[in-house]
Amino acid sequence: MTEYGPRPVDRRLPTDEARQLMTLVRDLAAREIAPTAAAEEEVGRFPRELFTLLSESGLLGLAYAEEFGGGGQPYEVYLQVLEELATARLTVGLGVSVHTLACHALAAYGTKEQRAEHLPAMLGGGLLGAYCLSEPAAGSDAASLTTRATRDGDTWVLDGTKAWTTHGGIADFYTVLARTGGAGAHGITAFLVPGDAEGLSAAAPERKMGMKGSPTAQVHFDGVRIGDARRIGEEGQGFAIALDALDSGRLGIAACAVGVAQAALDEALGYVATRRQFGRPLADYQGLRFMLADMATQVTAGRSLYLTAARLRDEGRPFTKEAAMAKLFCSDAAMRITTDAVQLLGGYGYTADFPAERYMREAKVLQIVEGTNQIQRMVIARHLAGPESR
Known part of the structure; x- marks a missing residue:
């Protein structure tokens, strides 16, 4: 089983502050989230104490203004943090995404008085x-x-x-x-x-x-x-408020999907590098190497897609179509990549002793939540060809 965190972090982070933030997140994920993920998912335990820790660390309000207790980070940075959390455990990454979605309506459409009264506790007061x-x-x-x-x-x-x-x-x-x-x-x-x-x-x-x-x-x-x-x-x-929130929420799902896909790729890479068959490491076989190459390409493409949409959002430009594209591509890619990870591990991939089967089960829901991928295709098509004539 590959532990979370062996790969180098190659991120296009805009500031030194963002790079320091990512180092903090990876350390927290490796120390507090990943070690108990498999055991707690097996018994269905929700890690509320982790969300309290995330709140205390300033990670539950990253995308919102510092004026109201948020982190003041661009969406480009917030989504990369979300991906790292989901790589360690999807329950945590998706939970942060849902919490951020739940805060959006008040942050974007609330009165100044409403925001002053409620947002500090919602963003940094330990609330969920x-x-x-x-x-x-x-x-x-x-x-x-x-x-x-x-x-x-x-x-x-x-x-x-x-x-x-x-x-x-x-x-x-x-x-x-x-x-x-x-x-x-x-x-x-x-x-x-x-x-x-x-x-x-x-x-x-x-x-x-x-x-x-x-x-x-x-x-x-x-x-x-x-x-x-x-x-x-x-x-x-x-x-209208709901649709606006869902555009941003779909980017959260895309980032979580890339996180799960990255975790599955890491697991598959670790396995084929150490497993030997017919006197050779599995990593020597071209057919398996090509599978890994396709998996890595999809992870990188998905990350680029959600970051492109996030930058549009940060610039105040329309991003509905791009958010739908990112959610569609990243969640479909996560399903393919986790399925291939199970295949690469063979019989072990089908057992709960390795996390590949959990990643595969978790990836499925990402094609459904916050608008099924069929709905995403409808959104994209409307931006390309206009609304349906009927």
């Missing part, structure tokens, strides 16, 4: 966030959600059920999209709901094929009452 958009009958068609928020004076009352919520039941706050008007995308509003709100509860976590350490659960809102001060943006603006 979750994002509630999908529902049991509204997955890819998020505009058809039915969770409703009804106004009652200066308060709102939320009723409904959200599905596939990462950190559902353990989050300290939830960014919730709920219907406040008529049908369709224009009747949706965003809210910030505290995790201990009366009437909020979570179902038992889903039993998943991978990422067993990351709880995914339905979240129920039964007469949850919150003040209008927790409404984010204008009434009816919620769907």
Whole structure:
């Protein structure tokens, strides 16, 4: 089994501060995350203490302004940090990505007073966030959600059920999209709901094929009452806020996918360098060398793709199409690379004694979350050829 961290870090980091940050992240990942990843994933344990450590280290708010307790780092740097965390353990990398997604609505659309009140604790106060958009009958068609928020004076009352919520039941706050008007995308509003709100509860976590350490659960809102001060943006603006957040969130998924793919490549490289068959190291066989070359090429291409989109975002330029391309390519590549890693390890790749099979199971979900890859193709095609005529 190859330990996390043997490869050199070859990063295009823009500042000395960013390079020092990456050194900190790799040291933390090697010391605190990677050693327990396999054992904790096997029993389905969520490492909440690691997220407290990440918060104390300033790693839960990297992409947000220092004014509100964030790290003030460009997305280009944040995503590379995310990749390193996912290489050590996807539950941690994806968890940071989801937390960052949950903070986006308030950071981008909240009032100055709302941001001053809530963001410092969300970004650096040890809190953990979750994002509630999908529902049991509204997955890819998020505009058809039915969770409703009804106004009652200066308060709102939320009723409904959200599905596939990462950190559902353990989050300290939830960014919730709920219907406040008529049908369709224009009747949706965003809210910030505290995790201990009366009437909020979570179902038992889903039993998943991978990422067993990351709880995914339905979240129920039964007469949850919150003040209008927790409404984010204008009434009816919620769907636009959600789409804006998902553009950035998809880049997080792309970076996590490259992290898993890199971990699988490292494992395969370590194995073929030491395993001997017919008197020669496996690494001497051209067929296997070509597989490794293809795997490494896909990892590097995926990293370049998500960084290109991140730089567009950092420059304030449109990046929706590029984010969809990055999420599509990187997650599909991760699925191919982890499958090839299992193949290169032969029978050992199919056993839980080596992490290759875990990487393969984990890679699958990255083709589904934050918009399936079929949805990504629709987004890309609309930017290329315009909306469908119907």
